[in-house]
Amino acid sequence: MRHEPCSERARAASCGDFAAWLAEREAEFERLLEDLMDDEPVARKAPDDAA
Known part of the structure; x- marks a missing residue:
C-alpha cells in the first residue's frame, strides 16, 4: 500500500x-x-563532612 503525501491544506492545518x-x-x-x-x-x- 502506497502512502499518499499530505495535501498542503492538511499539512497547514496540522502545523496550525x-x-x-x-x-x-x-x-x-x-x-x-x-x-x-x-x-x-x-x-x-x-554536605555532611562526617561521611
Whole structure:
C-alpha cells in the first residue's frame, strides 16, 4: 500500500494545530517559571563532612 503525501491544506492545518499547542505549552512554562522565580530561595543543607 502506497502512502499518499499530505495535501498542503492538511499539512497547514496540522502545523496550525501544533503551533497552537506549542504556544499553550510555552505560556504554561512561562507561568511556572515566573512562579518559581517569585518563590523565596530555599536554603540548601551543606554536605555532611562526617561521611
